[in-house]
Amino acid sequence: MDHFTPYTYFQCPCTDNSISIRNIGHLESTRADHDDEDERTFDPKAPRANFSLYPLDHLLYCEICHEIRCPRCALDEIVTWYCPNCLFEVPSSTVKSEGNRCTRSCFQCPVCVAPLSVNSEAPAPTGLGAEHAGPAGPFVLSCSFCCWSSAEIGIKFEKPNSIFSQLAKIKNGGDPILSAKQRRLDREERRRDFSDASIPEDAQEVLPLDPNEQLDAEAQFSNLKSFYQSQLADASPASALGFGGEYGYGSPGALTRIMGLYTGGGLADKRSQSKSTPMREACDATEGLQLAKTNADEDLAKLRREGWEGTVSKEQRCEQAHEPHFVSDLRPIAALLRTKRSKRCKSCRHILSKPESKVQNTRFRIRLLAMNYIPTITIKPLQPVLPGQSSLLSPMKPTQFVLTFKNPLYDAVNVSIATPSQTPGRYSSKVTVLCPQFEVGAYIEDAWDDVLREPGEKGGEKERRRTRAETFEGQQQAEAGKVWESGRNWVSVVVEIVPATVGPESGPAFLTEGLEQDNSPMKEDEDILEIPVFVRLEWETDPAHDDGLGAPVSKDKEAKVKRELAYWCVLGVGRIAQV
Amino acid sequence: MSSSKRASTMPAGPKPPTSLASTLIIADNATLTGTNLITIGASTIVHPRTRISCVHAPVTIGSSCILSERSSIGFQSSPSGEDQGRGVVIENGVVVEIGAIVEASRIGEGSLIEVNAKVGKGAVLGKHCKIGPLCTVAEGEVLPDFTVVFGNGQRRIDSSGAQELKLKMVGRQVEVLRKLIPSNLAKFQ
Numbered sequence: 001m002d003h004f005t006p007y008t009y010f011q012c013p014c015t016d017n018s019i020s021i022r023n024i025g026h027l028e029s030t031r032a033d034h035d036d037e038d039e040r041t042f043d044p045k046a047p048r049a050n051f052s053l054y055p056l057d058h059l060l061y062c063e064i065c066h067e068i069r070c071p072r073c074a075l076d077e078i079v080t081w082y083c084p085n086c087l088f089e090v091p092s093s094t095v096k097s098e099g100n101r102c103t104r105s106c107f108q109c110p111v112c113v114a115p116l117s118v119n120s121e122a123p124a125p126t127g128l129g130a131e132h133a134g135p136a137g138p139f140v141l142s143c144s145f146c147c148w149s150s151a152e153i154g155i156k157f158e159k160p161n162s163i164f165s166q167l168a169k170i171k172n173g174g175d176p177i178l179s180a181k182q183r184r185l186d187r188e189e190r191r192r193d194f195s196d197a198s199i200p201e202d203a204q205e206v207l208p209l210d211p212n213e214q215l216d217a218e219a220q221f222s223n224l225k226s227f228y229q230s231q232l233a234d235a236s237p238a239s240a241l242g243f244g245g246e247y248g249y250g251s252p253g254a255l256t257r258i259m260g261l262y263t264g265g266g267l268a269d270k271r272s273q274s275k276s277t278p279m280r281e282a283c284d285a286t287e288g289l290q291l292a293k294t295n296a297d298e299d300l301a302k303l304r305r306e307g308w309e310g311t312v313s314k315e316q317r318c319e320q321a322h323e324p325h326f327v328s329d330l331r332p333i334a335a336l337l338r339t340k341r342s343k344r345c346k347s348c349r350h351i352l353s354k355p356e357s358k359v360q361n362t363r364f365r366i367r368l369l370a371m372n373y374i375p376t377i378t379i380k381p382l383q384p385v386l387p388g389q390s391s392l393l394s395p396m397k398p399t400q401f402v403l404t405f406k407n408p409l410y411d412a413v414n415v416s417i418a419t420p421s422q423t424p425g426r427y428s429s430k431v432t433v434l435c436p437q438f439e440v441g442a443y444i445e446d447a448w449d450d451v452l453r454e455p456g457e458k459g460g461e462k463e464r465r466r467t468r469a470e471t472f473e474g475q476q477q478a479e480a481g482k483v484w485e486s487g488r489n490w491v492s493v494v495v496e497i498v499p500a501t502v503g504p505e506s507g508p509a510f511l512t513e514g515l516e517q518d519n520s521p522m523k524e525d526e527d528i529l530e531i532p533v534f535v536r537l538e539w540e541t542d543p544a545h546d547d548g549l550g551a552p553v554s555k556d557k558e559a560k561v562k563r564e565l566a567y568w569c570v571l572g573v574g575r576i577a578q579v
Numbered sequence: 580m581s582s583s584k585r586a587s588t589m590p591a592g593p594k595p596p597t598s599l600a601s602t603l604i605i606a607d608n609a610t611l612t613g614t615n616l617i618t619i620g621a622s623t624i625v626h627p628r629t630r631i632s633c634v635h636a637p638v639t640i641g642s643s644c645i646l647s648e649r650s651s652i653g654f655q656s657s658p659s660g661e662d663q664g665r666g667v668v669i670e671n672g673v674v675v676e677i678g679a680i681v682e683a684s685r686i687g688e689g690s691l692i693e694v695n696a697k698v699g700k701g702a703v704l705g706k707h708c709k710i711g712p713l714c715t716v717a718e719g720e721v722l723p724d725f726t727v728v729f730g731n732g733q734r735r736i737d738s739s740g741a742q743e744l745k746l747k748m749v750g751r752q753v754e755v756l757r758k759l760i761p762s763n764l765a766k767f768q
């Protein structure tokens with residue numbers, strides 16, 4: 001059996017627990033409905049729980065609202081777009097016009113997704129002054145991991161820089177791709193020839209200019225776009241706001257008109273409505289119409305010739321823009337841009353996290369991590385698992401775990417924890433917290449303090465360890481109501497667990513009592529024992545501390561403010577052995 | 580040097596019979612163990628702490644090869660098939676990177692065995708193959724020339740035609756390493 005690492009997940013308080021979460025996609029509904037709203041236990045196994053549980057290091061904390069903030073209750077704002085490969089900062093206006101890919105020379109391998117490098121095909125120059133001479137072309141993109149090279153798809157470059165724009169002009173195999181402008185000119189020319197022959201526009205039996213013209217997806221899109229642009233222009237020629245610009249669709253006037261054309265003029269002004277004529281659809285390749293191929297002989301022949309090796313895998317296909325079938329149709333993938341984001345609290349709009357805007361700088365200007373505001377919780381077995389021993393929990397055998405709370409605050413915190421006596425779900429284990437209320441001391445930053453204070457505290461240290469010593473001599477049991485172990489800013493308590501019987505058959509009657517019988521086969525990870533724990537923190541703080549300045553504690557007791565924070569956690573304890 | 584001290588604590592077994600080229604660069608604390616013949620060609624570089632084992636079968640290494648640190652060449656256990664009796668043959672210009680384990684019957688010219696890769700017993704690699712980091716070639720597997728094993732065991736044939744360039748690069752790397760690694764050929768002869 002594989003190793004299980006105990007974990008702790010925190011539920012952000014923004015989650016609405018009042019909805020009976022087990023109702024969704026589940027049969028058990030009656031039990032939750034009986035419960036009072038306050039008493040409702042959070043069920044970590046419910047399908048919805050996945051969306052509200054986070055490890056502590058994923059959570060932020062708003063100092064204004066005094067609440068935990070998760071990715072769901074924080075707003076993201078993009079600070080910078082940048083290429084992960086060349087670390088070039090891309091202005092957001094460029095991202096809007098050019099798309100979210102690096103437009104320099106950063107590509108990833110279409111076969112194995114490793115970054116590609118630009119290499120010269122020609123042998124390195126030798127002889128006198130060789131090291132000063134630049135590499136000679138042609139250049140190829142090559143992958144040092146799987147040895148793929150753009151030469152395999154017949155693409156070579158003249159220059160070693162601005163590969164993106166060079167690639168945009170070359171088809172697989174080396175033929176040039178006509179730019180949109182050239183294509184438009186070409187199309188216009190052909191249309192002129194076409195209309196000279198005086199063929200009616202809507203005639204279906206007449207073959208279009210080049211019915212067999214196989215357009216690639218880019219060309220097809222470009223043809224379609226220019227066709228509809230001309231259609232729209234024809235529909236409202238009097239308009240002052242033309243569609244001349246590449247992004248003319250975005251302007252409010254143009255949008256109104258498009259809506260008007262499609263909705264029969266409800267939104268358009270009267271003038272353009274009166275002039276609008278029904279729009280024609282694209283009817284040939286020059287207008288962007290591509291009929292689905294009915295004859296796949298070519299593909300079949302290729303498949304026979306190249307075999308399995310010549311086809312792309314699902315992963316490779318998903319990365320490509322136009323879903324190719326053959327390896328020879330793959331194109332290098334331009335590097336996807338990444339973002340740096342700042343986060344804001346959804347309710348008070350204060351910034352929770354703000355990175356430096358420079359790409360190379362990995363520091364944060366503001367970063368309010370929940371880890372610095374709420375105690376961390378760790379869980380480990382009381383009796384360490386010896387090597388070779390199974391790490392599985394034995395059903396029905398009481399097992400003790402140590403739960404450690406570590407306080408990051410400069411104030412002592414009163415912690416109350418509550419767990420349901422039986423874990424929710426089909427396999428219900430018994431849980432008892434031996435000491436549900438305790439105080440965790442303040443965090444002291446200065447390590448020297450720790451050393452200097454040590455001699456004076458020797459007595460206290462002994463006092464602290466007493467319960468532990470007793471248990472080792474005695475019956476190996478922690479005392480109820482007492483803290484197991486504690487240090488300056490941490491406290492450990494013992495939790496006793498009686499794991500349920502997990503298996504196809506339901507457990508003994510006393511465990512399943514009151515539950516609807518569900519004999520369906522075990523779901524994935526249903527054998528993991530997860531304990532929902534409700535944690536409530538109470539502490540008194542100097543308001544100056546809230547600013548995170550760590551100012552010395554004021555002597556004035558009246559200035560202290562009482563704070564309270566409560567949230568659900570889930571402790572992943574271990575896997576239960578199946579019977 | 581700590582590593583040489585460690586080598587000296589090992590029981591000094593009898594030196595294996597060797598046939599070493601005079602231009603071979605072999606580091607002082609490379610380990611050659613066994614009783615079968617070890618043949619290493621000209622201009623080959625054997626890094627410190629490379630292990631060549633001829634306990635179960637002879638090992639033949641061509642010229643201009645690079646055997647990196649902590650790589651293991653030779654059968655780790657006794658051969659099972661008759662055809663494996665010839666032992667491990669590594670052709671010219673082969674690079675075995677750090678921590679790789681090579682038990683193949685034959686590694687073709689110009690092949691590259693990357694970091695911590697493993698080539699199983701009796702496998703036959705064609706020329707200019709490339710076994711990616713942590714990739715495994717099963718026992719007795721036969722790979723055609725130009726095979727690239729990468730990622731999660733995916734395979735493809737490299738048709739970039741850069742093999743000459745790569746051989747040249749290996750040659751250049753050998754030239755650099757010759758100057759960097761102090762050789763103690765006499766120790767193993």
Ligand SMILES: [Zn+2]
Pocket residue numbers: 012013014015068069070071072073074
């Ligand atoms: Zn939240």
Ligand SMILES: [Zn+2]
Pocket residue numbers: 083084085086087088102103104105106335
């Ligand atoms: Zn880039």
Ligand SMILES: [Zn+2]
Pocket residue numbers: 109110111112113114143144145146147148
């Ligand atoms: Zn690749």
Ligand SMILES: [Zn+2]
Pocket residue numbers: 062063064065066345346347348349350
């Ligand atoms: Zn807030």
